[in-house]
Amino acid sequence: MExxxxxxxxxxxxxxxxxxxxxxxxxFGKPLFIYSxxxxxxxxxxxxxxxxxxxxxxxxxxxxxxxxxxxxVQALVRGGKERQxxxxxxxxxxxxxxxxxxxxxxxxxxxxxxxxxxxxxxEKHEAxxxxxxxKDTVKRAEGxxxxxxxxxxSLWMIQTPQAFxxxxxxxxxxxxxxxxxxxxxxxxxxxxxxxxxALVPGNYDNxxxxxxxxxxxxxxxxxKRKL
Ligand code: CTP
Ligand code: MG
Numbered sequence: 201m202e203x204x205x206x207x208x209x210x211x212x213x214x215x216x217x218x219x220x221x222x223x224x225x226x227x228f229g230k231p232l233f234i235y236s237x238x239x240x241x242x243x244x245x246x247x248x249x250x251x252x253x254x255x256x257x258x259x260x261x262x263x264x265x266x267x268x269x270x271x272x273v274q275a276l277v278r279g280g281k282e283r284q285x286x287x288x289x290x291x292x293x294x295x296x297x298x299x300x301x302x303x304x305x306x307x308x309x310x311x312x313x314x315x316x317x318x319x320x321x322x323e324k325h326e327a328x329x330x331x332x333x334x335k336d337t338v339k340r341a342e343g344x345x346x347x348x349x350x351x352x353x354s355l356w357m358i359q360t361p362q363a364f365x366x367x368x369x370x371x372x373x374x375x376x377x378x379x380x381x382x383x384x385x386x387x388x389x390x391x392x393x394x395x396x397x398a399l400v401p402g403n404y405d406n407x408x409x410x411x412x413x414x415x416x417x418x419x420x421x422x423x424k425r426k427l
Contacts, residue, residue, distance in 0.1 A: 201319045203363065204297040205240040205249045205272075206290035209233050209261070209305030210279020212254070215410050221257050222409060223305045224264075227418045232409060233261065234268045235308030235427065241270050243312055245319070246301075248274040250293050252286045284382055284389075288373045291366075300369060302386050303361040306409045309421050310361060314402050318363040321398040326365045329387045330402035331356040356399060359406050362386050368395070 213222030223233040240246040249272045253261055258276060265273055277293045279286035287302055294300060299322055301315060314330055321328035334355035340347045362385060364372075372389035376382070383389050387397045405421050407414060421427075 201299055201323055202245050202247050202297075203299040203301050203319065204274075204294050204366075205246050205361075206252070206287060206294070206300055206302045207233075207236060207240075207249060207305050208252045208279065208283055208286040208290060208302070209236075209257075210252045210254045210286045211283065211306070216412060221254060224257060224260055225415070227308070227415065227422055230268070231264045232308055232418075233305040234264055234270065235422075236303065236305050236310075237265075237270050237273075238268070239310055239312060239315065240301075240303075241272055243315060246272060247297070248272055250275050250277055250290045251305075252277045252279045252290045254279055282382060283384075284373070284376065284386075287386060288377065291370050291373055294366065297366045299363060300366050301361045301363045302369070304408060307360055307406055308409065308418065309425075310359075310406045311403070314400070314406065315361060315363075317400050318361055321400050322363045322365065325396060325398040326368050327363075327387065327390045327395060328398040328400050329362040329385070330359040330406065331399045332359070332402050332404055332406075333357075358385055358387065359402050359408070360385070364390065 209223050216222035224231050240249050251273050253276050275293045277289050280289055318328050334357055338350045376389045390397055
């Protein structure tokens with residue numbers, strides 16, 4: 201199934217504590233967001249990339265796109281206040297697509313196979329996300345005391361990419377905006393429309409770069425895969 205990739209990259213990386221957007225930090229000399237784009241650049245089913253950026257990062261990102269020969273970026277769209285707003289701006293910039301794959305610029309290590317698995321699920325179910333089983337015990341707490349222990353066997357950590365038929369995810373974002381709903385991922389906007397979202401088992405090394413120690417894990421993954 202052909203698709204357009206939407207890559208939100210307009211955050212600030214507050215939790216990383218760097219002096220610039222974490223996506224511009226380099227792993228062995230290559231900016232983080234370039235790793236995240238290369239999988240789409242190399243996938244023949246990806247018909248274009250919409251990259252959502254901060255105005256202050258635009259020039260540096262454009263230069264990196266040229267340097268690393270990322271040619272599929274059809275638009276660099278200005279991001280919004282929260283991730284959800286940035287994705288919505290990206291979705292509105294898509295000219296034509298039957299399916300879209302939404303993928304955080306901060307997840308540099310997703311592989312083609314996982315995108316293929318997601319798209320197969322979208323063909324059947326219209327909406328699908330990558331996920332891995334939770335390894336730790338998860339509890340709900342308040343005021344420093346535990347309220348309850350959740351049943352681990354039904355808990356999943358949700359990653360990006362998340363893939364959808366284009367009309368469905370556009371409608372889900374429109375509705376969320378109308379209702380003033382803010383979710384932490386795109387699937388949650390589809391879930392609240394009462395629509396089922398398929399879980400596609402992913403890999404534990406599809407990590408999101410959030411805090412400084414994630415850069416060490418990144419170096420290990422790059423070395424192992426010889427990226
Ligand atoms: N993002 C975005 N627009 C925003 C906020 C985030 O496009 N207003 C993007 C980030 O660039 C990142 C992805 O959404 O690729 C996931 O967000 P996160 O990991 O939280 O990155 P930041 O928001 O930049 O980091 P932090 O929350 O620590 O500030
Ligand atoms: Mg954030």
